Amino acid sequence: MSRKQKSRSQSPSGAAVASPPASSRALPTPSSVDKAVPRTWLETVGRQVMQALGSLQLAVILLSVFVLVLIVGTMLESWYSAELAQELVYHAWWFSLLLFLLGVNIFFAAVKKWPWKKYQTGFLITHLGLLVMLTGGIVTSISHTDATLVLIDTSNPAVTEDPRVLDNIGLLRQSGSTIALRDDADIVIKEYKLKRPTEGGRAEPYVAAETKFRFAPGSFVWKSEPDDYGYPNMHPLVAFFGALAHPLPRHWEADLGDGARLRIIAFYPNVKPKRGNVPRDDIHAGVNRRTDYEPDLEIPIGMTRDGLKPAARCRLSLSKEQVDFWLPQNSTTTQHVGQRVFTIEYAQRIDKLPFELKLLRAEMTTDKGTQSAASYTSWVQLTDPEKGIIEKDFMITMNEPLEYRGFKVYQSTYGSITQSLGITDPANGRPVSYSGFTVGRDPGLWLKYLGSIMLALGIATMFYMRAYFFKPRIKHPDAGASPPEASASGSA
Numbered sequence: 001m002s003r004k005q006k007s008r009s010q011s012p013s014g015a016a017v018a019s020p021p022a023s024s025r026a027l028p029t030p031s032s033v034d035k036a037v038p039r040t041w042l043e044t045v046g047r048q049v050m051q052a053l054g055s056l057q058l059a060v061i062l063l064s065v066f067v068l069v070l071i072v073g074t075m076l077e078s079w080y081s082a083e084l085a086q087e088l089v090y091h092a093w094w095f096s097l098l099l100f101l102l103g104v105n106i107f108f109a110a111v112k113k114w115p116w117k118k119y120q121t122g123f124l125i126t127h128l129g130l131l132v133m134l135t136g137g138i139v140t141s142i143s144h145t146d147a148t149l150v151l152i153d154t155s156n157p158a159v160t161e162d163p164r165v166l167d168n169i170g171l172l173r174q175s176g177s178t179i180a181l182r183d184d185a186d187i188v189i190k191e192y193k194l195k196r197p198t199e200g201g202r203a204e205p206y207v208a209a210e211t212k213f214r215f216a217p218g219s220f221v222w223k224s225e226p227d228d229y230g231y232p233n234m235h236p237l238v239a240f241f242g243a244l245a246h247p248l249p250r251h252w253e254a255d256l257g258d259g260a261r262l263r264i265i266a267f268y269p270n271v272k273p274k275r276g277n278v279p280r281d282d283i284h285a286g287v288n289r290r291t292d293y294e295p296d297l298e299i300p301i302g303m304t305r306d307g308l309k310p311a312a313r314c315r316l317s318l319s320k321e322q323v324d325f326w327l328p329q330n331s332t333t334t335q336h337v338g339q340r341v342f343t344i345e346y347a348q349r350i351d352k353l354p355f356e357l358k359l360l361r362a363e364m365t366t367d368k369g370t371q372s373a374a375s376y377t378s379w380v381q382l383t384d385p386e387k388g389i390i391e392k393d394f395m396i397t398m399n400e401p402l403e404y405r406g407f408k409v410y411q412s413t414y415g416s417i418t419q420s421l422g423i424t425d426p427a428n429g430r431p432v433s434y435s436g437f438t439v440g441r442d443p444g445l446w447l448k449y450l451g452s453i454m455l456a457l458g459i460a461t462m463f464y465m466r467a468y469f470f471k472p473r474i475k476h477p478d479a480g481a482s483p484p485e486a487s488a489s490g491s492a
Contacts, residue, residue: 054108062102069095072237076302080238082438083182084302086146087219088241096141103134122462129454136447145441147179147351149409151359151380152417152434154425159432164421168307170330172434175358175381179439180348185215185329188345189256205341213254215264215346217310219302221295222250223266227313232297242301259318260340266313268295270304271328293326307420312346353439354405355384358391362435364414375399376414378435396437412438 039047052058069089077085089095110127113120152160152172159165160172190210194203220242221231234242252264274292293311311328318338327333332345358381365374375398381391382404396402402409413436417423425432 050108050112053104054110054112055105056109059105059109062098062105066098066102069098072241076238076241079235080300080302083146084219084238087183087302088238088245091141091144092241092245094244096138099134099137099141103131103138106130106134119465122458122460122465124458125454125461126458129451129456129458131451132454133448133451136444136451139444139447140442141444143443145179145351145407145439146182147439148182148412149176149179149353149357149437149439150434151176151357151378151437152432153359153361154427154430154432156425156427158426159417159423162421162423164423165417168421169415169417169434175356175383177353177356178350179353180350182348183216183218184349185217186345186347186349187213187215187252187254187262188347189213189254189262190343190345191256191260192341192343209257211254211256213252214349215252215312217250217267217269217312218246219269220246221266221268221297222246224249224251224263225265227266229266229268229295230297232299232301234301238301256342260337260342261317262342262344263315263317264312265315265324267310268313269301269310270296270299270308271311271326272296272308293328314344316342316344353407354386355382355389357382357409357437359435360393362414362433364416364433373414376411376435378411378414378437396435406441406443408440408442410438410440412436 073085073089076088106127110124113123116124150170150172152174154160155174160174165172188210189212191208192205193208194205196203250267254262256262271293274294295311296305296308299305299308309329311326313324314327315322315324316335316337317323318340321337323335323337325333325335327344327346329346330348332343334341334343336342360379360381362376362378364376367374378396380394380396380402382394382402383390383392384405394402396409396411398411401411414433415436416431416433418431418433423432424430
């Protein structure tokens with residue numbers, strides 16, 4: 001080896017040093033480095049907001065609140081009723097807001113990882129499935145069906161049109177497809193005037209004006225001014241979520257024209273007649289026909305009992321004249337103020353089922369040795385001409401609802417007219433009973449099912465692609481070097 005070559009391969013101390021490849025010594029030139037493009041303040045703020053909305057910390061907070069809310073909803077449904085749990089939790093405005101915030105967090109958690117890599121496929125499917133599930137929950141909260149249907153097991157008009165049945169229970173039919181929407185009603189006001197009588201005749205009344213206003217009172221006692229009645233005792237949890245679901249003071253008032261106004265000054269979910277039966281209204285009468293009611297404040301919020309119904313305390317005013325009266329649900333009253341005559345009706349909003357149910361028989365079983373109700377059972381016939389079904393038999397119990405065309409029909413209440421009013425069917429002497437059904441429809445259910453399938457598919461994909469679960473093997477820079485090179489580098 002020449003002296004010149006030896007001097008290149010040895011250090012001044014005489015130790016042998018391996019020469020690194022030329023490519024590892026090469027430094028990047030300024031032209032090979034991309035210059036950083038400065039961001040505008042709007043882009044900077046937008047990126048910070050996106051990072052915050054899609055952060056893991058926010059996800060943990062929202063999911064913790066969501067789990068706590070589900071626990072509370074389950075408790076309210078177990079302690080009181082499903083209707084109260086829906087009003088205070090599942091169909092409340094703040095629950096829809098919580099679902100929306102969860103959707104925003106999931107969306108930005110996926111967007112902030114753009115551009116996506118191939119190994120993030122399962123991650124994206126999982127997050128998309130969660131968004132679909134949340135969309136289904138919001139659709140259900142906004143456009144669900146929650147209604148009631150009450151049927152009697154006889155068609156004999158001697159029973160269905162008996163004044164005792166009409167006054168204490170209401171108008172009942174053996175078959176029908178008309179359902180009454182829960183907590184969704186109309187106040188219908190008609191003003192009557194008298195036609196000019198013909199010669200030798202008498203003046204006949206006619207409807208001069210008719211107005212209709214929506215009225216959704218809820219399950220709580222509320223008042224726009226103090227009265228002689230108090231408020232029911234409530235569990236602190238119910239009171240808190242009631243204030244959260246209805247944060248603003250409840251108020252309802254309608255302008256009837258020419259100075260006349262109708263105002264609801266109080267609402268009570270359970271009232272009973274104070275004396276006698278409800279008198280028939282007569283628009284020809286010169287005085288106001290009314291029946292006094294009194295609220296039952298001992299019944300827990302969200303629950304009811306046979307013989308009780310919701311009612312509003314109303315005030316009809318014209319100039320300095322005013323008249324106060326009770327207006328029970330599904331009833332009509334006639335009121336006179338000044339020289340004007342009005343009929344006011346509190347009617348539940350109705351909807352039509354795409355099929356018809358007929359009640360054949362209803363019964364209640366009791367626990368052995370007690371009079372406590374164990375279960376309610378109804379035998380019904382379903383008719384759907386569109387599908388070619390005529391009087392198909394079904395049995396509905398408390399734990400086995402009827403599911404048909406997207407609707408679920410649950411057995412909710414039972415009543416024996418024979419036991420409560422002493423009325424039997426005069427045609428055959430058979431006891432008469434009625435069944436109350438809850439009719440529900442969940443339009444977002446298919447989205448929830450689809451989201452659940454996508455969620456499971458996404459998790460399976462992440463395991464299959466070993467994404468986020470197994471650390472990839474990192475190849476050491478010297479792993480491919482030959483033993484002499486490795487030893488040389490080590491001796492250096």
